[in-house]
Amino acid sequence: MSADPIRRLVQELSRLPGIGEKTATRLAFHLVRGNRQQVLDLAQALVDVTDKIRLCSICTNMTEQDPCVLCSDPRRDPEMICVVATPSDVIAIDRGGHFRGRYHVLHGLLSPLEGIGPDDIRVAELVRRLDGSVREVIIATSPSVDGEATAMYVARVIKPLGVKVSRIATGLPVGGELEYSDQATIARALAGRAPL
DSSP, rough: OOOOOHHHHHHHHHTOOOOOHHHHHHHHHHHHOOHHHHHHHHHHHHHHHHHHEETTTOOOEEEESSOHHHOOTSEEEEEEEEEEHHHHHHHHHHHHTTOOOEEEEOSOOOGGGGGGGGGGHHHHHHHHHHOOOEEEEEEEEOOSSHHHHHHHHHHHHGGGOOEEEEEEOSSSSSSGGGGGEEEEEEEHHHHHHHHO
């Protein structure tokens, strides 16, 4: 005997980050009462993301094409790489148009308490990109404990390679998340970055 479809939908929605049981219930009933085509379009979008999205072979950002649009753009400065924790951080920085270099996505931050170590984030892929053509790596991780630890680790790995390493400036709130910051704050942080 299968579970009640609404209860199952609530259960699946509540597994998403930031979605509690009350919000999941509200979303489930919205979907049930909504337009069938809207629900089918949402389901197809979820399937498409699962089937078509992969990591860029250069920057490890999520993309449908490889290399991604940002790595393929000849107008971007290939000598500057901005290192971020997540693909949503790329979107947050890039939507302001203040940074015209390339990106590298770590897909996480070091967090010893959660068992996330250097081998669990994509630092090795970043090091492989530093073939002598990159003059600066800007570390743009959130100013949290894990973000700072990750920034220091990445800097320690890169500095012996002779590449300038800088950190985005403060201006972002300590403990805050980059993806929720406004564009003026991100612009100030990029403009006021400091060497590590």
